[in-house]
Amino acid sequence: MAPTLPQTQPAAVELQSVWKRFGQQVAVQDLSLRIPQGEVFALLGPNGAGKSTTIRMLTSLTRPSQGSIQVGGYDVVREPLLVRQQIGVVLQPITLEAELTVWENLEFHARMHHIPNPERQRRIDQWLDYVRLADRRQDKVKTLSGGMKRRLQVARALLHRPQILFLDEPTVGLDPQARRLLWEILRDLNQQGMTLLVTTHYMEEAEELCDRIGIMEGGRLIELGSPAQLRAKHGEALLVRSLPGQEADYTFFPSLAEAQRQLEAEPDKTGLMVRPANLEDIFVRLTGRRLD
Numbered sequence: 001m002a003p004t005l006p007q008t009q010p011a012a013v014e015l016q017s018v019w020k021r022f023g024q025q026v027a028v029q030d031l032s033l034r035i036p037q038g039e040v041f042a043l044l045g046p047n048g049a050g051k052s053t054t055i056r057m058l059t060s061l062t063r064p065s066q067g068s069i070q071v072g073g074y075d076v077v078r079e080p081l082l083v084r085q086q087i088g089v090v091l092q093p094i095t096l097e098a099e100l101t102v103w104e105n106l107e108f109h110a111r112m113h114h115i116p117n118p119e120r121q122r123r124i125d126q127w128l129d130y131v132r133l134a135d136r137r138q139d140k141v142k143t144l145s146g147g148m149k150r151r152l153q154v155a156r157a158l159l160h161r162p163q164i165l166f167l168d169e170p171t172v173g174l175d176p177q178a179r180r181l182l183w184e185i186l187r188d189l190n191q192q193g194m195t196l197l198v199t200t201h202y203m204e205e206a207e208e209l210c211d212r213i214g215i216m217e218g219g220r221l222i223e224l225g226s227p228a229q230l231r232a233k234h235g236e237a238l239l240v241r242s243l244p245g246q247e248a249d250y251t252f253f254p255s256l257a258e259a260q261r262q263l264e265a266e267p268d269k270t271g272l273m274v275r276p277a278n279l280e281d282i283f284v285r286l287t288g289r290r291l292d
């Protein structure tokens with residue numbers, strides 16, 4: 001996995017003390033965050049944590065109640081059209097025209113972005129190839145699998161050549177193979193210099209794909225760092241005691257060796273085991289709950 005990018009990289013996304021209120025409901029509280037260009041950043045959090053609201057503010061779909069947001073160097077409130085030129089967006093749910101063909105869906109989007117022919121045709125061909133859908137170009141979208149639809153959404157989001165791609169739960173509902181293929185595409189885009197901001201419920205996805213992770217709960221950012229930094233901070237290893245009919249008990253240790261030493265020192269070793277800590281464990285430690 002790529003190391004965390006240095007702070008000297010120009011920011012792709014910058015939020016300063018951002019709040020979003022819906023009436024009495026506070027969806028996002030005092031969020032400050034800087035995502036350098038070229039980073040893959042994941043926002044993690046349980047339902048209602050404020051992830052979608054954050055993405056909606058970053059993509060200029062909803063205005064912050066307070067604070068400022070720059071995306072691609074532009075202010076989302078004052079310069080939303082310039083922001084939209086810099087970004088591609090893959091939101092939930094799938095917003096493709098089911099009765100139109102794969103090609104027609106892309107053609108429609110490219111026309112909306114005023115991409116003239118023959119450049120339009122060339123780009124559609126190029127991106128269909130890239131997301132492995134060239135052989136499905138004449139098929140109606142309703143005949144595609146979930147993974148294919150998601151890849152088509154990605155191709156559509158890339159047609160106008162954005163620098164930053166936002167993806168809200170991109171692999172939800174996909175089988176492992178389809179998920180891996182999408183990761184491969186996203187990783188490749190990042191290697192070409194694209195900044196990615198992803199929300200996900202899947203710890204494995206965050207761990208595999210992302211340089212840094214922000215954990216949100218109750219509208220607040222409660223943790224931020226690379227997977228390695230988070231493990232170093234919270235503990236690399238776990239001693240787990242799990243007994244039938246009881247909730248498992250987890251204790252973090254800085255290293256596997258230290259967890260192992262503790263296990264050996266325990267007079268009663270029933271149900272005890274040592275294993276490496278993962279992001280899910282850290283998430284549970286921080287929030288007291290699982291992601292799904």
Ligand SMILES: Nc1ncnc2c1ncn2[C@@H]1O[C@H](COP(=O)(O)OP(=O)(O)OP(=O)(O)O)[C@@H](O)[C@H]1O
Pocket residue numbers: 022025026027045046047048049050051052053054
């Ligand atoms: N348009 C809205 N009107 C009122 N409240 C809203 C609106 N949008 C979001 N909220 C509230 O803001 C909070 C954050 O919601 P948000 O959808 O951002 O969370 P999330 O982390 O994306 O969760 P999920 O994974 O379920 O999408 C929730 O309490 C939600 O009910």
